Amino acid sequence: MEDKLQAILDGAKRGAKEVVTRADLEAFKARLVGPKGELTQVAKGMGAVPKEDKPRLGRRLNEVKKEIEAVFGELLGEIEGRELADRLGPPIDPSLPSPDGRRGALHPLAQVREEICSIFRKIGFSVVEGPEVETEYYCFDALNTPSDHPARDLQDTYYLPENARFRNVSKKNRERYLLRTHTSSVQIRHMLKTKPPVRVVSPGRCFRRDTADATHSANFHQIEGLYVDEDVSVKDLKALLDYFIRSLLGKDARTRFRPHFFPYTEPSFEVDFSSSHLRKLGSRWIEIAGCGMVHPAVFDAVDYDREKYSGFAFGMGIERIAMILYGVDDIRYFYQNDLRFLQQFAR
């Protein structure tokens, strides 16, 4: 009997090599452990075995059974593996590129705008927006710009016809609509609906009636900031711009204030920076922003107490900063949108 069991086991191991499909496996199982299977037959014969041999042969029978079941398990694993491989197809070539393409990217000007906004958010500024179509009042009058100031000239500023009507851009009186030349108008609108303290930056698109060339564009982007509180000083303005420029251009960047003139600030300055960081530009002073203490006349226009409050404002061109940061030498690249250009800023 023992020999018989051994023969069945050996036969099973040999027979396993013939099993390929699930059906083969079923037939193979039936041959061995089915109702008429070889092993079943032997098990049935256990009754006739002498009593003293029973424990030994019974143990042996169980061992063989387990071994055969292990063979079944192995075969099933192999068959399932083959079936799965058939479903997946041949192995992939991991070196081929994905057809889904790369992640897109924000436009470099949008990235710079966001970077600047983040720097100011850290010190408690929030970001506000306003209309691109503005009125003479919000763009000039409220900003202490005299009625015969050259910036208002038809040569320099785009106007809309007298009869133009913009439903969601409010007028102060009956002044003309125009395309804003700076985002300071947003600050006026913001101050008119907020009481001090104020701390906002207003990024956005602006327009000047310029012929496009390497450094001029029909529209461009600015970001302007406003800080109003009690007892704000020139020293605070300098501290803020020092912080900003170091944040943007590196800890070694230095700033210089050059007195300048803007109608809406007094005193007014232009801000230069120099940074060994931007090697291409050497250690020259490079103009980066305009700023100043808010002119008391501007506070009058928005009904802030000019004795109680003081503040400062600053503004800069986003294109200009992007050109400095990335080393772009022609502003028109920003408006061509050549993928080869845009992709360089994908991160």
Add this chain to the structure above:
Amino acid sequence: MKISTHWLRRYIDLNRTPEEVEEALTLIGFEVEGVETTGLPELPEVVVGEVLASEPHPNADRLSVCQVTVGDDGEPHTIVCGAKNYRVGDRVPVALPGAVLPGAFRIKESKLRGVRSSGMLCSAGELGLPGGEHGLLILENRPDVGSPINAVFPGGDVVYDVEITPNRPDCLSHIGIARELAAYFGLDLRYPQFRHALAPEDEDDDRLLDDVTVDAETDCPLYLAHTVRGVKIGPSPDWLREALLAVGLRPINNVVDITNFVLLELGQPLHAFDAAKIEGKKLVVRHAREGESIVTLDEKERSLSRSMLVIADANKPLVVAGVMGSMDAEVDDTTVDLVLESAYFRAGSIRRTSRRLGLSTDSSYRFERGVDPRGVRYAAQRALDLILEIAGGSVAGDEIQAGEEPVLEQEIELDFDYVRRRAGFDITDEIIQGILESLELQVSRRETSDMEVRWSVGVPSFRTDLEEPIDLVEEIVRVHGTDKIPESAVRSIGLEADDDFQVVFNRRAAEYLAGRHFHETYNYSLRSGDELGLWFSNAGVDALKLSNPLSADQSHLRWSLIPGLLDVLKLNRHRKTGGVRFFERGRTFRECDGEVLEVNSVAFVILNPPEIRFWKQREPADFYTAKNLVFNLARLAGIDLEAEEVTPVPMFNSAWQEGHSARAGDVSRGFEARMGLLSLPLLKAYDLEGIVIAGILEILPEKLAEPPARPVFEPLSAYPAAERDLALLAPREEPAENVRRKLAAAGEKAVGDKFRLEQVTPFDLYEGAGIPEDRKSLAFGLTFRAPDRTLTEDEVNAAFQVIQDELENEPAYRIRK
């Protein structure tokens, strides 16, 4: 404005290097746009040498080897030279080793073709002098051997091109800039002194000019005329010619040059008339008459309008006041007697005239920014003094004055503590007072009865930009030096304010689209009216037109972001960059019932090109790609487009392909989305091959004022769902969403408040064989669930039956079983 150092030295002892002067100008608010050096620069290692001998170079035909003495005790220098124009014995400039010639050209001892050369013999050009590069500069007047070349050629002038901001007309003059530098460097300012008595020598009956009348007092508050008899017109002396040439002015004749000199010295424009050409011995300051014209000195005939101020004689206008004179009264070689005008014209009047004539001159530039009324007489006298000095003649009569000098001086009360508060740092009273006085402001201190100190600052007439205390703060900070503003920490106090929600939405929208393989683009906001007409209704064309466009292709506000994005697709296709997915966010302008709305827009385009060449292909984008993107964008704004009717795009908007595009919402109610395929004929007209899938979401900025409300948690049912499928035939034209809503409504009714129909989802659409031609088959999956228990088969079946019965009652539908 060009500022000459030689010129400045007439008024201040400016003993600073050009670099120091440039920096000082910059730091007190006068940006230096360029620095020009005329004449010979400082060349310490260049001296006069004499050629003692010259022999041909042993290894080079074109070179010779010279022995040159520079007067020191040592051996003569051996110098290799390429020039031929000298003879032994000539004296020439020698650049010794160590010299740095213009262009940062450093001279070193070196071997030239095997012969050691210690120095260089120089041409005029090599020294930075006008003249040729070829040939040595032969010093014909034989200066002493060894003397520095700078001793041979007098020092050059350094001329700064300075930007003067519009608030500082007083600095459109050398005296003005000298005053600023004097204040900054702590120097004394000297005004020019007169050498001649300016009163008429004897009473003369035969006057050159009888009368000056001003018929336009508002535009000309003050007019002074001086007369000079017997001048001799001729070329100006060298100092005057050089002064003018240094700042880029062409010398003309002594009298004209003097008026120009005084203009650039004091900032007051003057005009000299040939007295013989003034008819009727009178000058009238009046507005031009209808139909009058004048031939200005630039030889152009200009027709005048009634707003323009002129200086006329008895018959005709002679000068466009403050702008330019005419050929008719010009001083020329034949002139003997002069009338000299010095006036104060109103800035606005001159500006308007200058603009209308398209003629800007040194004179008009100064008048339109404002001249110093107090300086009108002084400038006339200065010119008179120079005329007598240079052109001779004698004063012919008393000054004739018309009008009165406007009083522009004012007094500003200044609290020095206010200065310190606004500056944010300590500046002593002494420094403040010193700075103000250095700018020629009159500072007076008084004590009130209760022992408080009050300061009062008198502002001279040339500083009309100083109106209130804050203006004086600027002067103090500026002259004190912005480099003295101390460093400090940023003042940062938390405010209860967030970014505008539109800022947040726009940022999220961009990040979403970038994550979906789109690249962001920036396109111009101005587009052409023709394009607008082609894409949109003609009604919009006028509403969006600028009144003063610069060009026809940028004449209208953009009404949509899509045309710009198509330009981008086209450019990238043309350049074969492979770019097919782009987006833009920005403001657009929508015409609505004759009014315009400024709209916050986000739009994207996907180009399905006619051929795709890639080893593996995805399903191409289609309408539903766009719908998904647009709906997701709307969700970022808190807008649920699922709740909106999705309808075909109205026909007037010819941008979209009929039957393959849709819109939801209406911008006049706050928001609007359009999505799908762009019109194929339009793309063809656009010369863009392939299919373009696009989407645009427009939201009024005011609808993005507040972020969407915070969500409120709804508990989840822990029990299993029961699902049923339902297929029905519906009219082919009926939107599936209609059917779905009816189904959902029937379901709500069927389940009542006992449990819930959670979802009704379309999972199959079939049209064609086996189905009537005007019908389609739609199949929906229904998901039921109760919050508090497992649903039984029976109750789900009962509800499902009620739903089917309900729909069977609709004659348009037939349930498929």
